[in-house]
Amino acid sequence: MAGPVLEMRSIVKTFPGVKALSDVSLSVRPGEVHAICGENGAGKSTLMKVLSGVHPHGTYDGDILFEGESCQFKDIRASEQHGIVIIHQELALVPYLSIAENIFLGNERATRGLISWTETLKHATELLRRVGLSDHPDTRVADIGVGKQQLVEIAKALSKKVKLLILDEPTAALNDEDSGKLLDLIRGLKDQGITSIIISHKLNEIEAVADSVTILRDGRSIETLDVKASGTTEDRIISGMVGRDLDHRFPERTPHDAEVGAAPALEIRNWTVHHPIDQQRKVVDDVSIQVRRGEIVGIAGLMGAGRTELAMSVFGRTYGRYASGTVLKDGTEIRTKTVPEAVKHGIAYVTEDRKHYGLNLIDTINRNISLSALGKVAKRGVVDEHEERQVAERFRKSMNIKAPTVFEPVGKLSGGNQQKVVLSKWIFAGPDVLILDEPTRGIDVGAKFEIYTVIDKLAAEGKAVVFISSELPELLGMCDRIYTMAAGRLTGEVPRAEATQEVLMRQMTKDKR
């Protein structure tokens, strides 16, 4: 079979007021791993929704040919019958059902409406082996990690006799180790003859796993590159995505020389926190770190290293059970037992999960920005709406938030713009110390650069920045110093000059026990 297994021709998809796809063509060869990349809003997810029948036939223009046949899917079931299965970024598993029940959800092993549990178990075990998951099929999905849940999703897809597997940012929520496993699995599936389409922001992953890559920009397919060809480098892909050469993925930073003598803006001493439910378990174990004004300090670690837990427990004890430790601001001990206390002492925490912990998605941009510091636009408990709007307009311009007005609900913005709103909110609070937890997660390259620029500016203004990230290149590109954590402990501190991905990774995987 020499021809393509899937061909999408001149797909056009319009939403009220927006043209999401203006002309996209995609051709996938049988048995290959085909990556799709592009900035947020480029139309990747929409294209995959068109392909999988989420947007049914008739709501778009253009043709889809799968295995040489013209397809007119009216819903997801129709596309699944043809062997096209999509795994969305937000996993669609029922947390309180078992792995086996989830795998066969909607596709139960049953005779005359009664489930055959032995058959369910047998098939589930088989499928789990294929995806390399050793947990018992009766385990509740809520009790396994995100990485394993992703594997369950793939097992579920396999149970549907998948021929074309679509993965929408499969590694966005995974740590490096789990990501690696997942990519291995995708390669394994390829050997079994399954074609995959993978949407990813992580270019190193694309290089590692994909055979070809199609680049989308502004709702158009720009080009398809052979990943194995020598000219296809990360920079080559990036320039295709943004339509310009991106020599500098990070703003030029003059490394900050810590002022000797002055007390650090924030110092955390011997901080220990227990797990909120399992109280024997130390999630953060005797961690001491400090950050000075004007400095950007990174915290690197794999998932479960305790970075977010450290930050949140310091910020108003919003995570876990505090056991011991002190927080010092400019050399004096402060109380940060509640969020208002932490904010009052000039500490801000920008969450890694903006949708759940950062924003009120149904409310407008201006009201989200002002929320953590309403007092600044209010007199005697009454908010001055016009001043609030003016503040929001200022941030809309300075942060380049792409929205027609500041009265737009935040939920309608793209990920990058949402992140800019969260950042605006905390910058508006006027803190001295900003703890940024994965500030560029799930956002496109262009928006990332804008956010790096903002962070750099904050440091230049004399704020102390703690930068938590799973992406080592951005820590290396942005930070003056990088702490590494593993299993709740601090495992190292590396100055900018000595930091390389290899050094950091070694310390992040170091077991100090």
Place this chain on the structure above:
Amino acid sequence: MSTNVTAKSPAPAPAGKGDSTGGDGLLQLMIDGMRRNMRQYGMLIALGLIVVLFAVWTDGDLLLPRNVSNLVLQNSYILILAIGMMLVIIAGHIDLSVGSLTAFVGAVGAVLMVNHDVAWPLAVVLCLLMGAAAGAMQGFFIAYLGIPSFIVTLAGMLTFRGLTEIFLEGQTVGPFPEGLQKVSNGFLPEVGPDTNYHNLTLLLGFAVIAFVVLQEVRDRRRQQEFALEVPPTKLFLLKIVALVAAVLTVTMMLASYKGAPVVLIILGVLVVGFGYVMRNAVIGRHVYAIGGNLPAAKLSGVRDKKVTFLVFLNMGMLAALAGLVFAARFNAASPKAGLNFELEAIAASFIGGASMSGGVGTVLGAIIGGVVLGVLNNGMNLVGVGSDWQQVIKGLVLLAAVGFDVWNKRKVGS
């Protein structure tokens, strides 16, 4: 100061960020504005249609000044409850206890005033405190102990109903002092020369109009002062004309009968006060924030427990007020008072644009929802629809209102 403003104002207004919509932009702007607030405008239009329908059907009886007065009196207590309920629902909770609490406070008031001869103003204050205490207690369980509001207030519904019967020993207690009856049933006093109209009501109406116009103009100036975009002058004038016309119509209607009912004044103060708090006060914003996304609100430093507690305390106090108004209107406290009031208030809130998941809704919306139900009640009574069919129709209206909203959201989103 004012010269400064006028000097600056012309510049930003027409600039309008280079809007390409030239001639027919006005209509477009109106449609855009309505689309953003589809639920409320939708309900306002629906209310207009219902009013026209019944006005025709009853040969204009619906809009007779006497009937309009009656409408206000009949629905005042539900509207008072709906205001509080809207806040509770915005905060992401529900309160099933308000009907029973209404009865309970009415009973306490009756026993105080009728059996123990407590002066009525004092008794009113005591009753309001009592309602606040009951609300605070439920709020404490919900906010600080984390028991779901559905459960706590369901328990409250049973408890307060039972306590009412115990308190009244199954009897109906009355009559109430005349002063309190006046508050609930009475009208503003007659003053000045005979003009065929109720003078004080006219004056009040004109005062409201002056206030509204002044407020709108000031607001527009402030926007320009902050160099913000303002809606075009035509649209602004249209809005003012519409507002003035609405207030004027109601004023003339009431003034040609006995004047404005005292309860209407109380309601007006509550609507303006709570509307202002929910829109402009820090605490109001915090209510929206905890209802919209509780974890995010917590991480933004909102004292969520305190806010929840206060919302329920407030609901208790408004339930007490409704209880007093209700008892005084019927001049007796009865064990069966306030039956299903909580459901009417909840229905009014949802018809008026609240969302099951919290974070959405306005005080004005609750009032619109309540008036829709009130006009339906009143209109169907006038044309002689039985209470059996009235319930069926009200149920369908609730379903249709929320259904329309869901459908509309689906159309706009995704």
